[in-house]
Amino acid sequence: MALWKRKKDKSTEAPGTGDSAVQDEPNQDEPIQDDSSSDQPPGDGPVAVAEPDPDPQPEARGGLFGRFRKAVRKTVDVLNTDVRDLFREEGELVDDEFLKKLFALMVKTDMGAGPAGSIRDAVGKKYRARKMTIHQLAEAASEVIVEIMEQESSDLLMATSGPTVIMVVGVNGSGKTTSIAKLTHLFREQGKSVVLGAGDTFRAAAVEQLTIWADRLGAEIVTGKQGGDPATVAYRAADKAKETNADVCIVDTAGRLQTQKNLMDQLTKIRNVIKKVIPDAPHEVLLVLDATAGQNAISQARGFSDAADCTGIVLAKLDGTAKGGVAIPIRQEFGLPVKFIGLGETPDAIAQFDVEQFVHALFDLDGKS
Ligand code: GDP
Numbered sequence: 576m577a578l579w580k581r582k583k584d585k586s587t588e589a590p591g592t593g594d595s596a597v598q599d600e601p602n603q604d605e606p607i608q609d610d611s612s613s614d615q616p617p618g619d620g621p622v623a624v625a626e627p628d629p630d631p632q633p634e635a636r637g638g639l640f641g642r643f644r645k646a647v648r649k650t651v652d653v654l655n656t657d658v659r660d661l662f663r664e665e666g667e668l669v670d671d672e673f674l675k676k677l678f679a680l681m682v683k684t685d686m687g688a689g690p691a692g693s694i695r696d697a698v699g700k701k702y703r704a705r706k707m708t709i710h711q712l713a714e715a716a717s718e719v720i721v722e723i724m725e726q727e728s729s730d731l732l733m734a735t736s737g738p739t740v741i742m743v744v745g746v747n748g749s750g751k752t753t754s755i756a757k758l759t760h761l762f763r764e765q766g767k768s769v770v771l772g773a774g775d776t777f778r779a780a781a782v783e784q785l786t787i788w789a790d791r792l793g794a795e796i797v798t799g800k801q802g803g804d805p806a807t808v809a810y811r812a813a814d815k816a817k818e819t820n821a822d823v824c825i826v827d828t829a830g831r832l833q834t835q836k837n838l839m840d841q842l843t844k845i846r847n848v849i850k851k852v853i854p855d856a857p858h859e860v861l862l863v864l865d866a867t868a869g870q871n872a873i874s875q876a877r878g879f880s881d882a883a884d885c886t887g888i889v890l891a892k893l894d895g896t897a898k899g900g901v902a903i904p905i906r907q908e909f910g911l912p913v914k915f916i917g918l919g920e921t922p923d924a925i926a927q928f929d930v931e932q933f934v935h936a937l938f939d940l941d942g943k944s
Pocket residue numbers: 623625745746747748749750751752753754830863891892893894895916917918919920924
């Protein structure tokens with residue numbers, strides 16, 4: 576599977592279009608201007624930058640399947656205990672009562688009521704008044720979930736020529752900066768040059784955190800003054816990427832809530848100044864969601880995808896929850912593809928999302944958990 580895909584020529588996107596925010600050319604030397612101080616995210620915390628895993632042993636982790644398996648371990652546990660208990664060895668008669676219990680247990684896996692209902696209905700349609708085994712259930716459920724989760728490729732959209740620009744957005748602490756380190760790691764492994772833009776200018780620690788990653792991963796970094804205009808940093812980062820003919824430019828942003836209108840408008844401004852440098856950028860606007868936030872992650876995605884024109888989701892911290900089932904409603908409710916999942920704090924703890932592998936990891940009830 577190719578990791579990256581060339582972006583289709585978007586000739587409809589006229590260079591330089593955008594709102595009036597584009598007109599004020601960001602100036603590196605302009606005085607610190609912060610029109611959103613009332614919405615400032617909480618202040619500095621200690622900089623946490625995980626050490627790279629000295630011995631990653633990808634084989635021992637079982638490759639992609641093993642990684643997905645880890646992400647859905649608790650979901651699989653529910654299937655392998657409570658759901659298994661629903662069945663007798665020779666199979667179970669599918670009737671209304673069975674379907675009701677099945678629905679309740681499926682909801683318990685974090686997949687959400689919609690997908691749980693779809694599984695119940697599919698099972699009812701195919702097996703009502705007949706006996707069904709747990710393996711037949713796993714098969715029927717897999718089919719339903721693959722259909723629900725089907726998405727365009729999770730390959731990143733890449734510029735046809737010149738640097739690819741990726742903006743990374745989300746609420747505070749969702750895993751944006753760490754995900755940027757992971758993406759940088761992937762790009763560097765492919766021999767691509769990367770320029771990072773430290774667009775979280777609210778917190779000095781955020782710049783420090785990204786700077787440490789840049790040094791470790793061999794990326795260039797553009798920083799600004801603390802409290803300065805993040806659009807200026809984004810502009811300079813895109814400019815540097817263009818000047819140095821870098822392959823990729825990744826722009827970090829401060830955490831924000833979709834309800835903070837001025838901060839959401841600021842994302843539009845950042846996007847527009849990037850466009851001034853590279854007209855068809857940003858090529859990706861990745862929304863980083865914290866999988867441990869459960870339903871909250873879903874409501875965040877709802878607000879953000881509308882307000883920030885996101886192009887894809889990075890589902891971070893799936894190792895923390897192991898209830899990877901949450902990826903299902905996230906995929907179902909939004910028109911956004913899940914592109915990557917985060918599985919830890921180190922730069923290599925990332926996997927490109929793959930629906931088939933994910934569903935296989937979820938419903939392979941005989942595999943090791
Ligand atoms: P940001 O505020 O959105 O930039 O979030 P950070 O990238 O700084 O991450 C916040 C915290 O979550 C840090 O302690 C990270 O190490 C941690 N974190 C980020 N991604 C993951 C992940 O995939 N798994 C785990 N376990 N921790 C993560």
